Amino acid sequence: MLDDATQTYGLYIDGAEVGPSSGQFFPTEDPYTGKVWGQIARGGAEDVAQAVAAAKRALSGEWSKISPSARGKLMRRLADLLIARADRIAEIERRDNGKLAAEVVAQVRYVGDYFHYYAGLADKIESHVIPTDKAGVFAYTKYEPKGVIGIITPWNSPLTLTSWKLAPALAAGCTTVIKPSEFTSASMIEFAALFAEAGFPPGVVNVVTGFGPEVGAPLVEHPDVAHIGFTGGEIAGQKIYELAAKGLKTVTLELGGKSPNIVFDDADLDQAVKGVVSGIFAATGQSCQAGSRLLLQESIHDAFLEKLIAFVSTAKLGDPASLETQIGPVATKPQFDKIMGYIDIAKGEGARCVLGGKARPDLGPQFVEPTIFVDVRNDMRIAQEEVFGPVLSVIKFKDEDEAIAIGNDVAYGLAGAVWTKDLKRAMLVTDKLKAGTVWVNNYRATSFTSPFGGFKRSGIGRESGINAVHDYLETKCVWISSDLEVPNPFIRR
Ligand code: NAI
Numbered sequence: 333m334l335d336d337a338t339q340t341y342g343l344y345i346d347g348a349e350v351g352p353s354s355g356q357f358f359p360t361e362d363p364y365t366g367k368v369w370g371q372i373a374r375g376g377a378e379d380v381a382q383a384v385a386a387a388k389r390a391l392s393g394e395w396s397k398i399s400p401s402a403r404g405k406l407m408r409r410l411a412d413l414l415i416a417r418a419d420r421i422a423e424i425e426r427r428d429n430g431k432l433a434a435e436v437v438a439q440v441r442y443v444g445d446y447f448h449y450y451a452g453l454a455d456k457i458e459s460h461v462i463p464t465d466k467a468g469v470f471a472y473t474k475y476e477p478k479g480v481i482g483i484i485t486p487w488n489s490p491l492t493l494t495s496w497k498l499a500p501a502l503a504a505g506c507t508t509v510i511k512p513s514e515f516t517s518a519s520m521i522e523f524a525a526l527f528a529e530a531g532f533p534p535g536v537v538n539v540v541t542g543f544g545p546e547v548g549a550p551l552v553e554h555p556d557v558a559h560i561g562f563t564g565g566e567i568a569g570q571k572i573y574e575l576a577a578k579g580l581k582t583v584t585l586e587l588g589g590k591s592p593n594i595v596f597d598d599a600d601l602d603q604a605v606k607g608v609v610s611g612i613f614a615a616t617g618q619s620c621q622a623g624s625r626l627l628l629q630e631s632i633h634d635a636f637l638e639k640l641i642a643f644v645s646t647a648k649l650g651d652p653a654s655l656e657t658q659i660g661p662v663a664t665k666p667q668f669d670k671i672m673g674y675i676d677i678a679k680g681e682g683a684r685c686v687l688g689g690k691a692r693p694d695l696g697p698q699f700v701e702p703t704i705f706v707d708v709r710n711d712m713r714i715a716q717e718e719v720f721g722p723v724l725s726v727i728k729f730k731d732e733d734e735a736i737a738i739g740n741d742v743a744y745g746l747a748g749a750v751w752t753k754d755l756k757r758a759m760l761v762t763d764k765l766k767a768g769t770v771w772v773n774n775y776r777a778t779s780f781t782s783p784f785g786g787f788k789r790s791g792i793g794r795e796s797g798i799n800a801v802h803d804y805l806e807t808k809c810v811w812i813s814s815d816l817e818v819p820n821p822f823i824r825r
């Protein structure tokens with residue numbers, strides 16, 4: 333257990349915790365109590381420059397001489413250390429973002445699994461011999477680490493979303509500077525200390541905490557940073573993309589969603605109810621892949637809603653530390669205000685609230701009841717914009733074509749699901765949905781083995797799986813002459 337005294341967290345640069353050059357710290361709150369529990373270093377451009385310099389030195393130092401297999405060994409050691417400390421690190425993360433204890437412990441352990449997966453990949457990045465059309469040459473490709481990687485992450489799943497970038501970057505042999513969310517920085521500082529313990533050379537992993545414009549922007553702009561891996565909101569994503577474009581850097585952007593959960597009349601409705609609930613109310617709806625639009629076939633609309641409302645009404649809201657709790661608080665005050673704002677917008681647009689719709693100040697400063705709106709038209713803002721909270725919009729449809737049309741009629745394309753027992757129907761919808769992930773008769777599964785990312789405004793690129801490592805590699809093609817004689821360029825043949 334953490335004690336009640338306020339904890340102070342520095343930056344993590346070149347293998348050691350250091351103070352910020354500003355000398356300033358800012359408070360971090362527990363969203364359940366609203367109380368300050370820690371002080372976080374307020375980094376700035378100067379700290380970013382030091383962290384990037386350390387990462388650049390590490391790139392050509394001891395780290396570059398470690399074989400890919402030995403790199404994998406270090407990553408496995410790190411994964412085991414993390415799994416052994418999962419309870420403590422999860423408690424810190426829970427204090428910062430209010431996620432359910434059971435969920436965060438499982439997530440932190442799973443971060444260990446991520447590192448094990450990419451540890452195994454470190455020495456399996458094989459290059460190719462190219463059968464060229466030129467005579468007298470031997471050509472092959474070689475994959476080299478892209479360089480210093482900037483990682484910028486949000487508050488909903490801090491270590492998970494960091495590891496989606498950090499694990500493949502390390503497998504590729506890159507070095508990194510991480511900028512966690514200003515709302516949830518502490519778990520990353522605790523995690524960073526494990527790298528030295530696992531035997532990583534200093535400078536391979538650096539963490540600069542602070543605010544987006546003060547730390548994130550200088551990190552993206554730094555000329556020695558080669559690639560940015562970002563998860564977060566659309567507005568920050570756009571700014572980062574613009575800054576990265578100025579430096580002609582590559583990016584991976586994982587942004588928002590307004591994913592459809594489509595239930596047909598032949599589905600197993602009891603199973604679908606559970607899938608819909610975990611789709612929108614897990615993590616208090618603060619999840620990029622949330623199934624925030626429920627598309628119900630007309631013929632089952634009323635019956636399904638009745639089952640859904642009965643089930644959601646049993647949800648226990650409360651202290652995220654308690655294993656009894658099923659829905660916790662909203663992670664940040666601005667997010668709480670945003671969600672309450674959208675509930676008003678939905679009411680103003682004529683959507684009908686059939687469950688919830690209110691804050692619960694009796695439970696804590698940032699609780700929102702699980703909320704369901706019916707009579708939603710897909711052109712309403714509540715159906716088009718990402719709420720990032722426990723708010724479900726229910727929309728009716730007649731047939732497959734209409735379900736697909738509504739499903740795709742949003743700016744986003746992160747995920748979606750179809751519930752049916754009809755294989756043809758399932759295949760039709762999975763083919764036609766413009767989304768990076770489509771689940772059939774389940775919702776929410778993600779894995780280190782499987783690419784994740786969005787179509788349309790949901791982002792750029794895919795994370796996880798074997799191919800993700802190539803975001804962190806440059807391809808070099810080497811041509812070796814096997815002819816003794818170089819042809820005379822002045823004599824045309
Ligand atoms: P955000 O997108 O502003 O923050 C994410 C990260 O980007 C943080 O580390 C932040 O400091 C950094 N950042 C912000 N502005 C930046 C800039 N100009 N340059 C560089 N880095 C910058 O997320 P925020 O404000 O907490 O949430 C806003 C909305 O974003 C939410 O309401 C939700 O709709 C969406 N969101 C989506 C997430 C996802 O998983 N895709 C996660 C969190 C939020």
Ligand code: MG
Pocket residue numbers: 360361362363427428429515516
């Ligand atoms: Mg906090």
